[in-house]
Amino acid sequence: MTYWPDEFADRYRAAGYWTGEPLDAMVRRHAAAHPDRVAVTDGDRHWSYAELDRRADTLAAGLHARGIRRGDRIVLQLPNTAEFFEVFFGALRAGVVPVMALPAHRRAELSYFCGFAGARALFVPDRHAGFDHRALAAEVLAEVPGLGEVVVVGDAGPWTPVDALRAAGAGAPVPEPPAASDLAFLQLSGGSTGLPKLIPRTHDDYLYSVRESARICGLGPDSVYLCALPAAHNFPLSSPGTLGTFWAGGRVVLAPDPSPGTALPLIERERVTLTGLVPPLALAWADAAPGLGADLSSLRLLQVGGAKLSEEAARRLGPALGCRLQQVFGMAEGLVNYTRPDDPEPTVLTTQGRPISPDDEVRIVDDEDLDVPDGGTGHLLTRGPYTIRGYWNAPEHNARAFTADGFYRTGDIVRRTPTGHLVVEGRAKDQINRGGEKVAAEEVENVLLAHPAVHDVAVVATPDDYLGERSCAYVILRPGAERPRPVQLKAFVRAAGLADYKVPDRVEFVTAFPQTGIGKVSKKDLRAVAD
Numbered sequence: 001m002t003y004w005p006d007e008f009a010d011r012y013r014a015a016g017y018w019t020g021e022p023l024d025a026m027v028r029r030h031a032a033a034h035p036d037r038v039a040v041t042d043g044d045r046h047w048s049y050a051e052l053d054r055r056a057d058t059l060a061a062g063l064h065a066r067g068i069r070r071g072d073r074i075v076l077q078l079p080n081t082a083e084f085f086e087v088f089f090g091a092l093r094a095g096v097v098p099v100m101a102l103p104a105h106r107r108a109e110l111s112y113f114c115g116f117a118g119a120r121a122l123f124v125p126d127r128h129a130g131f132d133h134r135a136l137a138a139e140v141l142a143e144v145p146g147l148g149e150v151v152v153v154g155d156a157g158p159w160t161p162v163d164a165l166r167a168a169g170a171g172a173p174v175p176e177p178p179a180a181s182d183l184a185f186l187q188l189s190g191g192s193t194g195l196p197k198l199i200p201r202t203h204d205d206y207l208y209s210v211r212e213s214a215r216i217c218g219l220g221p222d223s224v225y226l227c228a229l230p231a232a233h234n235f236p237l238s239s240p241g242t243l244g245t246f247w248a249g250g251r252v253v254l255a256p257d258p259s260p261g262t263a264l265p266l267i268e269r270e271r272v273t274l275t276g277l278v279p280p281l282a283l284a285w286a287d288a289a290p291g292l293g294a295d296l297s298s299l300r301l302l303q304v305g306g307a308k309l310s311e312e313a314a315r316r317l318g319p320a321l322g323c324r325l326q327q328v329f330g331m332a333e334g335l336v337n338y339t340r341p342d343d344p345e346p347t348v349l350t351t352q353g354r355p356i357s358p359d360d361e362v363r364i365v366d367d368e369d370l371d372v373p374d375g376g377t378g379h380l381l382t383r384g385p386y387t388i389r390g391y392w393n394a395p396e397h398n399a400r401a402f403t404a405d406g407f408y409r410t411g412d413i414v415r416r417t418p419t420g421h422l423v424v425e426g427r428a429k430d431q432i433n434r435g436g437e438k439v440a441a442e443e444v445e446n447v448l449l450a451h452p453a454v455h456d457v458a459v460v461a462t463p464d465d466y467l468g469e470r471s472c473a474y475v476i477l478r479p480g481a482e483r484p485r486p487v488q489l490k491a492f493v494r495a496a497g498l499a500d501y502k503v504p505d506r507v508e509f510v511t512a513f514p515q516t517g518i519g520k521v522s523k524k525d526l527r528a529v530a531d
């Protein structure tokens with residue numbers, strides 16, 4: 001399978017963007033050059049590059065020995081623990097393709113990923129944040145009988161302990177390295193339609209974005225990155241995140257949760273130099289910092305992305321945390337924009353950055369796909385050396401989500417400044433951005449439509465001081481149906497197995513929806529009602 005048309009692939013190779021190196025080779029390289037340097041800190045555990053490398057080899061061999069082979073998929077649902085990287089790099093080394101689930105995902109999402117991807121195994125922790133993932137795995141197995149096995153990091157209960165893979169891999173031959181043009185893993189799209197889409201990222205394209213991100217952010221062997229957001233997400237994984245830090249030979253510190261009470265003392269103890277946060281968390285840290293009194297003097301760079309950061313908020317953050325601010329506007333589908341260290345302050349405070357690559361093609365168009373005049377506001381379309389040309393096995397959706405000549409329709413409404421920086425002005429996609437967590441309205445609507453009292457439903461974003469946006473479900477009841485209480489409808493969504501962050505924050509009952517000129521539900525007008 002080729003992921004880009006040949007003429008583009010050739011160009012990206014000739015330009016030196018795609019180097020033919022698999023993603024896991026960075027671990028091997030540092031393990032050879034300075035084996036004892038610490039790669040990962042997880043609580044009191046410190047894994048050196050040599051140890052991470054050895055563990056990845058063993059896991060790769062273990063997967064292979066148990067019959068999980070090149071091109072097979074696994075679903076990876078591991079929180080911010082060192083084992084996340086053992087399994088991630090181990091899978092990559094074996095050519096096994098992880099689907100990057102989030103710890104917040106539940107039965108509906110995991111069953112869908114396992115089924116749709118035809119996964120051979122599901123990797124979960126025993127418990128995380130008070131939740132038993134082994135019990136969740138049992139529900140997934142009941143729904144997806146084809147799922148071969150459940151592998152547990154920790155106390156495995158009835159399932160396969162990750163130790164069994166390590167034992168199977170010990171001393172066994174490590175599989176041949178994958179080709180860099182191959183699929184490395186499947187990222188998840190924030191989505192705007194009924195079911196989440198899978199994003200095929202190759203070693204070549206991802207490593208390019210990681211390498212350039214590390215360079216843009218000035219990472220080196222002394223960098224200490226605090227991974228506070230869920231490690232599987234594209235922002236902390238690659239922008240430059242944990243992989244950028246490994247690339248530079250630095251150290252990754254894992255935060256078990258991103259609360260200021262956990263993270264700020266970790267910054268002091270581990271002398272963290274940079275981290276990446278979503279806006280609500282960054283503000284929570286800034287508010288809590290004076291009271292916690294942690295020494296944050298090692299922190300040089302705070303990256304904020306995933307959702308729009310207001311100028312007022314941007315202004316507060318640097319002084320409150322005593323470091324430089326960088327805005328990051330990225331997407332799991334590819335394109336990532338950064339404000340640069342040498343950008344003037346107003347640019348850092350008021351824009352969401354400019355693209356990584358000179359070959360990131362950006363178009364800003366009107367509803368008819370015609371370019372708007374310079375400086376005008378419109379839909380962001382993009383194509384480039386690390387932006388996918390299509391979702392995994394989704395031809396019908398791809399026909400809508402990409403232009404005929406391969407530009408990805410981001411669904412974001414932006415304008416471009418004369419310096420090439422993008423300002424995010426809004427969103428055209430049917431999605432709620434709940435403090436960086438993306439909720440596809442249609443996914444939640446489909447669940448609520450199955451409720452016996454619900455005739456029709458529209459889920460929209462409502463403004464929120466803390467999260468930026470929250471979700472509100474507007475419900476039209478069936479004639480004669482007894483009106484359920486909002487909590488009952490929320491419980492219905494949860495019982496359907498959706499992640500908690502997708503449960504509507506509010507439920508309102510209405511008798512009709514405002515309509516657009518051609519009779520579709522006008523979410524724009526509904527949002528206005530919600531204000």
Ligand code: OOB
Pocket residue numbers: 188189190234235239304305306307308309327328329330331332333336352410412424427433436438
């Ligand atoms: C990141 O990735 P996703 O895939 O969870 O979400 C992408 C979407 C963008 O299309 C945009 O709608 C929104 O999230 N977004 C922002 C933003 N950063 C992302 N909207 C406004 N301002 C920003 N700074 O969220 C992601 C991936 C890599 C790096 C950073 C973020």
